[in-house]
Amino acid sequence: xxxxxxxxxxxxxxxxxxxxxxxxxxxxxxxxxxxxxxxxxxxxxxxxxxxxxxxxxxxxxxxxxxxxxxxxxxxxxxxxxxxxxxxxxxxxxxxxxxxxxxxxxxxxxxxxxxxxxxxxxxxxxxxxxxxxxxxxxxxxxxxxxxxxxxxxxxxxxxxxxxxxxxxxxxxxxxxxxxxxxxxxxxxxxxxxxxxxxxxxxxxxxxxxxxxxxxxxxxxxxxxxxxxxxxxxxxxxxxxxxxxxxxxxxxxxxxxxxxxxxxxxxxxxxxxxxxxxxxxxxxxxxxxxxxxxxxxxxxxxxxxxxx
Amino acid sequence: xxxxxxxxxxxxxxxxxxxxxxxxxxxxxxxxxxxxxxxxxxxxxxxxxxxxxxxxxxxxxxxxxxxxxxxxxxxxxxxxxxxxxxxxxxxxxxxxxxxxxxxxxxxxxxxxxxxxxxxxxxxxxxxxxxxxxxxxxxxxxxxxxxxxxxxxxxxxxxxxxxxxxxxxxxxxxxxxxxxxxxxxxxxxxxxxxxxxxxxxxxxxxxxxxxxxxxxxxxxxxxxxxxxxxxxxxxxxxxxxxxxxxxxxxxxxxxxxxxxxxxxxxxxxxxxxxxxxxxxxxxxxxxxxxxxxxxxxxxxxxxxxxxxxxxxxxxxxxxxxxxxxxxxxxxxxxxxxxxxx
Amino acid sequence: xxxxxxxxxxxxxxxxxxxxxxxxxxxxxxxxxxxxxxxxxxxxxxxxxxxxxxxxxxxxxxxxxxxxxxxxxxxxxxxxxxxxxxxxxxxxxxxxxxxxxxxxxxxxxxxxxxxxxxxxxxxxxxxxxxxxxxxxxxxxxxxxxxxxxxxxxxxxxxxxxxxxxxxxxxxxxxxxxxxxxxxxxxxxxxxxxxxxxxxxxxxxxxxxxxxxxxxxxxxxxxxxxxxxxxxxxxxxxxxxxxxxxxxxx
Numbered sequence: 088x089x090x091x092x093x094x095x096x097x098x099x100x101x102x103x104x105x106x107x108x109x110x111x112x113x114x115x116x117x118x119x120x121x122x123x124x125x126x127x128x129x130x131x132x133x134x135x136x137x138x139x140x141x142x143x144x145x146x147x148x149x150x151x152x153x154x155x156x157x158x159x160x161x162x163x164x165x166x167x168x169x170x171x172x173x174x175x176x177x178x179x180x181x182x183x184x185x186x187x188x189x190x191x192x193x194x195x196x197x198x199x200x201x202x203x204x205x206x207x208x209x210x211x212x213x214x215x216x217x218x219x220x221x222x223x224x225x226x227x228x229x230x231x232x233x234x235x236x237x238x239x240x241x242x243x244x245x246x247x248x249x250x251x252x253x254x255x256x257x258x259x260x261x262x263x264x265x266x267x268x269x270x271x272x273x274x275x276x277x278x279x280x281x282x283x284x285x286x287x288x289x290x291x292x293x294x295x296x297x298x299x300x301x302x303x304x305x306x307x308x309x310x311x312x313x314x315x316x317x318x319x320x321x322x323x324x325x326x327x328x329x330x331x332x333x334x335x336x337x338x339x340x341x342x343x344x345x346x347x348x349x350x351x352x353x354x355x356x357x358x359x360x361x362x363x364x365x366x367x368x369x370x371x372x373x374x375x376x377x378x379x380x381x382x383x384x385x386x387x388x389x390x391x392x393x
Numbered sequence: 394x395x396x397x398x399x400x401x402x403x404x405x406x407x408x409x410x411x412x413x414x415x416x417x418x419x420x421x422x423x424x425x426x427x428x429x430x431x432x433x434x435x436x437x438x439x440x441x442x443x444x445x446x447x448x449x450x451x452x453x454x455x456x457x458x459x460x461x462x463x464x465x466x467x468x469x470x471x472x473x474x475x476x477x478x479x480x481x482x483x484x485x486x487x488x489x490x491x492x493x494x495x496x497x498x499x500x501x502x503x504x505x506x507x508x509x510x511x512x513x514x515x516x517x518x519x520x521x522x523x524x525x526x527x528x529x530x531x532x533x534x535x536x537x538x539x540x541x542x543x544x545x546x547x548x549x550x551x552x553x554x555x556x557x558x559x560x561x562x563x564x565x566x567x568x569x570x571x572x573x574x575x576x577x578x579x580x581x582x583x584x585x586x587x588x589x590x591x592x593x594x595x596x597x598x599x600x601x602x603x604x605x606x607x608x609x610x611x612x613x614x615x616x617x618x619x620x621x622x623x624x625x626x627x628x629x630x631x632x633x634x635x636x637x638x639x640x641x642x643x644x645x646x647x648x649x650x651x652x653x654x655x656x657x658x659x660x661x662x663x664x665x666x667x668x669x670x671x672x673x674x675x676x677x678x679x680x681x682x683x684x685x686x687x688x689x690x691x692x693x694x695x696x697x698x699x700x701x702x703x704x705x706x707x708x709x710x711x712x713x714x715x716x717x718x719x720x721x722x723x724x725x726x727x728x729x730x731x732x733x
Numbered sequence: 734x735x736x737x738x739x740x741x742x743x744x745x746x747x748x749x750x751x752x753x754x755x756x757x758x759x760x761x762x763x764x765x766x767x768x769x770x771x772x773x774x775x776x777x778x779x780x781x782x783x784x785x786x787x788x789x790x791x792x793x794x795x796x797x798x799x800x801x802x803x804x805x806x807x808x809x810x811x812x813x814x815x816x817x818x819x820x821x822x823x824x825x826x827x828x829x830x831x832x833x834x835x836x837x838x839x840x841x842x843x844x845x846x847x848x849x850x851x852x853x854x855x856x857x858x859x860x861x862x863x864x865x866x867x868x869x870x871x872x873x874x875x876x877x878x879x880x881x882x883x884x885x886x887x888x889x890x891x892x893x894x895x896x897x898x899x900x901x902x903x904x905x906x907x908x909x910x911x912x913x914x915x916x917x918x919x920x921x922x923x924x925x926x927x928x929x930x931x932x933x934x935x936x937x938x939x940x941x942x943x944x945x946x947x948x949x950x951x952x953x954x955x956x957x958x959x960x961x962x963x964x965x966x967x968x969x970x971x972x973x974x975x976x977x978x979x980x981x982x
Contacts, residue, residue: 122513188702194513195459196701199657202650203698210691322646326524333517367528373521374506381510396825400874405852583849588842591850595834598823605783605821606835606896607809608843 098355103251106347111302117338121197127325128208133304134311137171161226172304179300336386433563440570446668448624454661457597462523466622468644470629475546485549492630500622508614527644542640660709736761742791753954766945784808814898818905829873835895883914903933
């Protein structure tokens, strides 16, 4: 009998991180009805920007670089948590500008364009940051081991999970309690109404795309110490994010969160018995759920089905 | 804008002018390639990918079903061919049949699951299934050789009755692939203008209406998915011979996305010939741009993005734009009585 | 027994009851009309009759056979054909192919994968004959997307006719048409009425009263009046809404 507890905890933390990625994704899908295949690339960009902030980059040789790298790691990490997502958000806005000609066309075009963007971003990353696997240095405070129930856990996992919960709650509060959130939710159903309410739809889209991309970048900074950082990480992560959206139901907030936790747990539990097959479990989950509910757990009818 | 369903100029012809041009170019390819500084193997790769892309476009362009996991069936064909050679007999026809059947059965099973789905859910499920097959190829080490691939696949000789010719030489294998390609082109063109093919296109244009005039839409979707998987399997068996091995990487999302990009860049949404142009463009770009810069995929990606935004009708659409205003050969019938 | 019958149909979307105990019957050879204000449930009723929606309760029978619950393609193959109010055509191709696809002869060849459609004289002649009925034979080889609004409406009807229906449902055939096009359409329906059993939803009262043998009025998801036009003309509700229609227009 295997002790499942550590695997459940691993699965749960993984699920929470997945939820963070999926939220940005579902926000963009819900409001723009664009499947952003480059979402994983924005995740990767956020993490790579954070890498530069923490470990330096082209500026390392300058006096500024020397001063920068002499700052405490904790401070640089906190700055990376802000700058990485912000730059990913900007990159997302750039992508939204590219997407504009595809609005009003079949969803295929948005899908294809973002697929191309994912390819381009990955190549850019290779060009700028190199092709090898890299590590994000973490401050000691969140990167130690803790003995729990006779087993060793990395504190970072708990930090990441807690951070995800906070971020998810913040997004939820933003959607539920602010007028901007209300408009985004309205836009999720009815872009006519957004226009009627007097909001500028073009700006709303730009901001939502930026916001969703920043969430992806944030997830990147938080998750990469667990998943590793390589140019391909964007594609590796966009697939789970994707499946989660579908399992949860396109455009549904809680659907995405629940599906993310399910996928995380499925991977954690499968990992306990057959580690090599952990990734497989999420595909099987997808097929099982869609076999019974063709729009996912909490999905509604959407224009994306046409 | 022009579209795939435009009525062809000479609907009844089995052989059309572009086919003759293609056949001529294929015949000359083994001389053309070295003349421009390229190598024989490239011709084989191009022929294989054109077969794959043409089959894929029956699904993607003609029926409007957006599969993003089609590399899986290419890979299945390759593995099936190799496993047949290793475990049953060294036989070209046996291997081809095994590849086509295995890919067809896999496609039929997946197709049965997919065919009631629409739009984005369809696309996402194709990704899911594609990843599953890819994952299986990676993990079923004892069958597929895992990440190292299935090695040592022979190139069995071509036998027709008492006539036999070896395919070990790249030029011979190219001609064999080219011959299969031409058969696929002729039959594919015929299919596109047959009642079956026109129903597929009707489903793309208006699935609801197709249903309301009495078609079991999901059966057509299933049939065309299976058919395109069969053609992918055929291409896969040629790939196994060409590489003398079968590897999981052709089944990855990346490669599945690649065929989508090729078909779109070539103009598969508007022309039967789109996949042909797209595959040739990709491989030539890979070798020419790739010779100049390490980051050629970056440039290809940018070209692709620009095309999606500016020219979704692709290369074929641009060519068509150049030769616009060719009159339709189908005569308009004498005007009948005007509505009173 | 009537050719086409709907008995005690209930239909709700979420918590909204759209059809509440609707019963209708259409006799062979007649032109039947369904009228009612916007939002009365006419369109939903039509969708239930032709199989786009399944009723929550009640049943629809055609020629004695139960068709409610069957998928639309099955119902269509039994000889129930419909047009759409919002034009629903095959827009990437020519006019004639829209009609050809709906021909039973085409459907019989649906698995022929190596036959050439556009050199099949039988299919082309049959399609031209259908187009001729609606006055579009001269436009047969033009792109469907290039037709004018009125011609597209005629093509909608041609597609429905091509299926050789035993009953023809027309969904708001005059909607969006000008006076002249409406007049032409009325003449078309008059020509068709000898050959087909027709059911139409219509908000143009004059059009409906001129053509229908029998009219059912739907309001609040129920049939509130039924009878031949002459009899209905005196109905209080019909007069009021005719007036409203006139002032709205």
